[in-house]
Amino acid sequence: MTFNSLPYAAFLAVVTGVVWRLRHRDQNRFLLAVSYLFYGAWDWRFLALLVGSTVIGYTAGIALEGTDDPARRRAIVMSRVALNLAILAVFKYANFFLASAVAGLEAVGLSGTETSLRIILPIAISYYTFEEISYTVDIYRRDIRACRDPVAYGLFVAFFPKLVAGPILRPRELLPQIERPRVRPDGDRVLSALGLLLWGLVKKVVIADTLAQLTNEIYARPGSQSGLGLALGTLCFAGQIYGDFSGYTDMARGAARLLGFELPLNFRQPYLSSSLTAFWRTWHISLSSWLRDYLYIPLGGNRQGLNRTMVNLLTVMVLGGLWHGAGWTFLIWGAIHGVALGAERLSGRAVDNTETVARWQDLPRILVTFAVVCLAWVFFRAPTVGDAWTIVVRIATLAPGDTMWTAAVMLALLGPVLVVTDVVQRRIQVDPEEPVDSRLGPALLRRPRPVLTGWLVGVALTALVVTSGGQPVPFIYFQF
Amino acid sequence: MAQHSVVRRPGWGRRFALSVLVTLLVVEGAARVVAPYLEPVGRWPRADYTGHEKGLAARAGDLDLLVLGSSVVGRDISPDRLRDIGGPAVGYNYWLAGPPMRSIDLLATDVVLQRVSPSVVLLGVTMREFVDGPSARAHLEALRQSPGFQAASGRLGWIDRLDDRLQQVSVLARHRTDFRDPVALVHNIQAEPLVPEQLGADGYLLDRGDDHLADEPAAHVAQEQAVMAGYEVNPADVDALRHLLEVLRDRGVEVLVVNLPVTERFIAMADDRRADYEAYLRQVRAAAEEGGAAWLDTMDRPWPDRLFADVNHLNNQGAARLQPLVLDALERLPAAG
Numbered sequence: 137m138t139f140n141s142l143p144y145a146a147f148l149a150v151v152t153g154v155v156w157r158l159r160h161r162d163q164n165r166f167l168l169a170v171s172y173l174f175y176g177a178w179d180w181r182f183l184a185l186l187v188g189s190t191v192i193g194y195t196a197g198i199a200l201e202g203t204d205d206p207a208r209r210r211a212i213v214m215s216r217v218a219l220n221l222a223i224l225a226v227f228k229y230a231n232f233f234l235a236s237a238v239a240g241l242e243a244v245g246l247s248g249t250e251t252s253l254r255i256i257l258p259i260a261i262s263y264y265t266f267e268e269i270s271y272t273v274d275i276y277r278r279d280i281r282a283c284r285d286p287v288a289y290g291l292f293v294a295f296f297p298k299l300v301a302g303p304i305l306r307p308r309e310l311l312p313q314i315e316r317p318r319v320r321p322d323g324d325r326v327l328s329a330l331g332l333l334l335w336g337l338v339k340k341v342v343i344a345d346t347l348a349q350l351t352n353e354i355y356a357r358p359g360s361q362s363g364l365g366l367a368l369g370t371l372c373f374a375g376q377i378y379g380d381f382s383g384y385t386d387m388a389r390g391a392a393r394l395l396g397f398e399l400p401l402n403f404r405q406p407y408l409s410s411s412l413t414a415f416w417r418t419w420h421i422s423l424s425s426w427l428r429d430y431l432y433i434p435l436g437g438n439r440q441g442l443n444r445t446m447v448n449l450l451t452v453m454v455l456g457g458l459w460h461g462a463g464w465t466f467l468i469w470g471a472i473h474g475v476a477l478g479a480e481r482l483s484g485r486a487v488d489n490t491e492t493v494a495r496w497q498d499l500p501r502i503l504v505t506f507a508v509v510c511l512a513w514v515f516f517r518a519p520t521v522g523d524a525w526t527i528v529v530r531i532a533t534l535a536p537g538d539t540m541w542t543a544a545v546m547l548a549l550l551g552p553v554l555v556v557t558d559v560v561q562r563r564i565q566v567d568p569e570e571p572v573d574s575r576l577g578p579a580l581l582r583r584p585r586p587v588l589t590g591w592l593v594g595v596a597l598t599a600l601v602v603t604s605g606g607q608p609v610p611f612i613y614f615q616f
Numbered sequence: 617m618a619q620h621s622v623v624r625r626p627g628w629g630r631r632f633a634l635s636v637l638v639t640l641l642v643v644e645g646a647a648r649v650v651a652p653y654l655e656p657v658g659r660w661p662r663a664d665y666t667g668h669e670k671g672l673a674a675r676a677g678d679l680d681l682l683v684l685g686s687s688v689v690g691r692d693i694s695p696d697r698l699r700d701i702g703g704p705a706v707g708y709n710y711w712l713a714g715p716p717m718r719s720i721d722l723l724a725t726d727v728v729l730q731r732v733s734p735s736v737v738l739l740g741v742t743m744r745e746f747v748d749g750p751s752a753r754a755h756l757e758a759l760r761q762s763p764g765f766q767a768a769s770g771r772l773g774w775i776d777r778l779d780d781r782l783q784q785v786s787v788l789a790r791h792r793t794d795f796r797d798p799v800a801l802v803h804n805i806q807a808e809p810l811v812p813e814q815l816g817a818d819g820y821l822l823d824r825g826d827d828h829l830a831d832e833p834a835a836h837v838a839q840e841q842a843v844m845a846g847y848e849v850n851p852a853d854v855d856a857l858r859h860l861l862e863v864l865r866d867r868g869v870e871v872l873v874v875n876l877p878v879t880e881r882f883i884a885m886a887d888d889r890r891a892d893y894e895a896y897l898r899q900v901r902a903a904a905e906e907g908g909a910a911w912l913d914t915m916d917r918p919w920p921d922r923l924f925a926d927v928n929h930l931n932n933q934g935a936a937r938l939q940p941l942v943l944d945a946l947e948r949l950p951a952a953g
Binding site for chain 1: 631
């Protein structure tokens with residue numbers, strides 16, 4: 137039951153219809169039940185893992201708060217985090233480490249036995265594990281109090297709009313919204329929620345899925361593609377992954393808003409960033425801020441000299457890469473970002489434009505940043521490191537070969553949609569009161585004009601009709 | 617994101633809804649202007665299926681003879697001609713263009729045999745139906761996913777029914793695969809329209825009857841070469857044959873499996889040529905005999921090139937030579953005796 141399927145639309149409509157007929161406590165019970173139903177619809181076998189992890193997290197939180205003995209508190213938090221990481225290690229990384237160990241043995245001339253544990257990755261495990269770690273650590277740091285209501289804690293972990301692909305929520309972001317009675321959304325909020333759902337669906341089905349077909353074809357035969365063709369394929373993937381993931385997040389936020397919740401932004405026009413530092417403040421914000429708060433800063437952050445800062449950056453980004461998947465390609469993707477962030481830090485020229493509107497004079501920096509991001513995407517998308525290297529070399533040498541011009545046409549059609557909406561959104565986010573050069577933004581968001589809004593919705597529906605049909609394509613980040 | 621105060625005037629909703637509706641109607645109108653220049657899109661993957669649906673409906677009820685197979689049997693065997701020379705009275709040839717045996721089995725068991733109860737089934741085969749590859753997989757997938765097949769086999773879920781209904785109402789939705797790719801759309805508009813195959817009332821493939829091997833279009837040769845490259849008998853297709861025969865045996869239907877004539881040039885398209893052909897013949901014959909079907913190998917006699925319209929379809933002259941052989945085999949079936 138993916139967000140881009142009709143069963144999910146029916147599910148969300150029923151849940152929204154029922155939830156506002158219930159009292160607050162019953163709303164939470166109902167939402168927890170339907171969240172488990174939603175998760176069980178993927179694979180009911182892993183529901184026990186989710187529930188078990190929730191019970192342990194809830195119990196550990198209360199135990200942690202119930203003692204002031206530092207040693208005992210440390211033991212509780214360490215064992216809880218270790219258990220979380222152990223679950224991740226078994227389900228997500230066991231096969232990778234075994235295969236790497238065998239390859240390592242063979243590389244030094246020792247015989248290794250190919251072993252596969254045939255472990256299936258439970259969906260959402262990376263997301264709820266990180267949320268539970270932050271809950272336990274925040275209690276340990278005395279930043280929050282333990283949640284005494286098991287239903288509320290269960291809902292914090294399993295709330296279905298964010299369960300399978302985030303945003304990775306902090307306890308402070310979601311628990312108060314669960315514990316306090318929520319206000320039924322008025323007409324404007326319902327419309328804005330439906331707008332998020334529609335725009336997210338367009339980004340996923342129209343933009344991401346269309347570009348995905350081109351990326352898949354181009355990346356399936358990197359050796360026969362020209363350097364230009366592979367560059368187009370990489371641009372397609374850059375658009376695909378942004379449309380796919382930010383589309384999912386928009387739909388998650390829209391669904392949550394219908395249910396009276398407000399989820400934080402997970403993307404803030406990342407491809408308008410003028411540095412990698414800015415990129416990581418705007419791309420998958422909930423993961424990057426989690427890594428900053430629970431990994432980078434505890435490692436020492438930038439407080440222990442330049443060398444240590446470099447090591448910390450590289451460590452955090454490599455682990456961030458491995459969070460996405462157990463593979464060398466993800467590790468290298470993280471390492472590229474780590475090295476690039478380190479280089480920016482060394483040069484002292486990291487320009488953070490996240491709080492300013494997109495300006496023409498920033499364009500060279502934006503393009504350079506985007507190029508580095510795309511270079512890293514090659515490793516993220518390619519099935520093997522060898523393929524990724526082939527792609528990079530063929531692009532760099534402008535190798536001759538096949539060029540899928542359809543990719544250029546589709547990028548010319550769909551790319552501007554993303555760029556224009558990002559530029560307008562950035563302008564509005566930076567200063568909601570400032571008149572926007574384009575009248576599109578205020579016209580839609582502050583003084584919605586019926587004809588223009590209707591035209592845009594009509595175009596969106598048309599695009600959805602044309603690009604839909606067949607089985608819904610799963611979201612990329614569901615696999616992480 | 618910053619919250620904005622939203623200002624809407626009275627009548628906003630009506631004007632908004634009207635604007636959405638007008639936009640949808642304009643786009644649908646534009647699609648209807650372009651659609652005549654595109655290949656017609658039916659509920660089935662190809663127009664042949666639609667033709668067979670009509671043809672089979674016209675001969676509804678108990679058939680004496682049902683012919684199944686690819687376009688080779690479609691071109692080679694005419695139930696009406698068999699009738700004219702003393703064969704079964706009512707017959708129909710439900711052939712498919714370029715199918716693997718899996719598609720024939722799927723369509724026959726889930727659709728055709730749900731509608732008609734034939735006394736005899738003649739299954740025409742060549743080695744082409746027993747090879748796996750992108751073409752075979754695409755054929756099977758297109759058949760499985762088509763609303764026509766899903767509706768006919770009772771597999772249409774509520775979402776598919778909605779989409780099917782939408783496609784019947786909206787040209788934009790029906791031609792969505794054309795409109796999805798602007799480059800292909802322009803190419804399709806400029807391309808010569810495909811002329812659907814002409815079917816007789818008995819389903820017989822009327823086209824190519826006057827053709828000769830020497831005039832065969834290069835595109836057809838290339839298409840067949842692509843299918844036959846790297847030939848290996850696909851066990852899944854042999855299993856599909858076994859399954860179809862089992863279904864027919866359970867229904868008490870007499871079956872004649874006919875190895876149809878093809879040219880040496882066609883056999884040579886397989887990598888190991890004769891060896892591949894012999895492997896195909898051995899496995900398919902064994903499956904036919906295990907399944908209780910009668911076996912007719914028409915390749916046990918020479919078929920000069922002049923009898924062929926192309927590498928694997930007989931022309932009218934060749935078909936005229938084949939019909940008596942088939943009739944003779946049909947008359948030797950136990951039920952006929």
